[in-house]
Amino acid sequence: MGAAASNWLERDEREREENAKLAIDNINIPVTGVIADIGAGTGYYTFKLAKKVAKGKVYAVEVQDELIAYLKNKKLQLRDTIVEIIKSASRSPNLPDNSVDVAIMVDVYHELEYPHEMLQTIKKSLKPTGKILLIEYRGEDPAVAIKPLHKTTVAQLNKEMLANGFTLFSKGDFLPIQHFLLYEKL
DSSP: GGGGHHHHHHHHHHHHHHHHHHHHHHOOOOOTTTTEETTOSSSSTTTHHHHHHHTEEEEEEEEOOHHHHHHHHHHHHHHOOOOEEEOOOSSOOOOOTTEEEEEEEEEEGGGOOHHHHHOOOOHHEEEEEEEEEEEEEEEOOOTTTTTGGGEEHEEEEHHHHHHTTTEEEEEEEEEESEEEEEEEEO
């Protein structure tokens, strides 16, 4: 998704449609934890996550320069001290090794140009007990009014994650139109 979609990412009805609050409430992480929001976009999740780890850190990882500028401006407006903005590459989030408790991708995984390479570099950034959380539109559900190319199935995600050294740790079916899939390293 390009930077031109920032209005869609920040739309007023997004919370009602996707229930980001419920998703964030279900992330088990201490207040001192470190989260990487990979594909942070406009920071819709980033700055909400910062409240959850108020004594920790959130890496806002983004590849697009326009969105990095948006994130920097939002960080200044909010006077945030928790979020660190990182310019990623298409094959790497450019995160420090062994630094992240939870790497989260919200409607991002299906957009990755090089998913294998990205997952391998994310794996290096995870602490020994670190996990990856994928929140993706449900591909199995024809009632989810999102273009098919922006949706994924649990079976497909599990297959790709397993091929990259991750196994499903937990699955939540509580979000209105998205999967909530937490993976751990094998």
